[in-house]
Amino acid sequence: MSRIESISAVTVVVDDMARSVRFYEALGFERLYGGESASFTSYRVGEGYLNLAPREEVGEVAGWGRTIFYVEDVDAMYARVVEVGFVPEFEPRDATWGERYFHVRDPDGHELSFARPLA
Secondary structure: OOOOOOOOEEEEEEOOHHHHHHHHHHOOOEEEEOOOOOOOEEEEEOOEEEEEEEHHHHOOOOOOOEEEEEOOOHHHHHHHHHHOOOOOOOOOEEOOOOEEEEEEEOOOOOEEEEEEEOO
């Protein structure tokens, strides 16, 4: 059996592409394709990708999810989130499973978790 090694891409459905592009770029995501008026936008995240697809292109979808991004410094990322005017769900904390993390929701309610394994 082959072991799954990483996430290649996560695609989230957004209601307003321009608003979502501004949100992700304010957090420091590197855009590879698309933009505020595009029908699809893609960002590089390490070796993988985060994609934005407008609701009108994919139709109504139900569900909820969380995308976990490992960052070099959780507290510095938290400071950036607050600095650009977004409101995290809680301050960075150390979890019993061995990560430091916090969550923030994007404009469409998708939960982003920024984390780092504890040493």
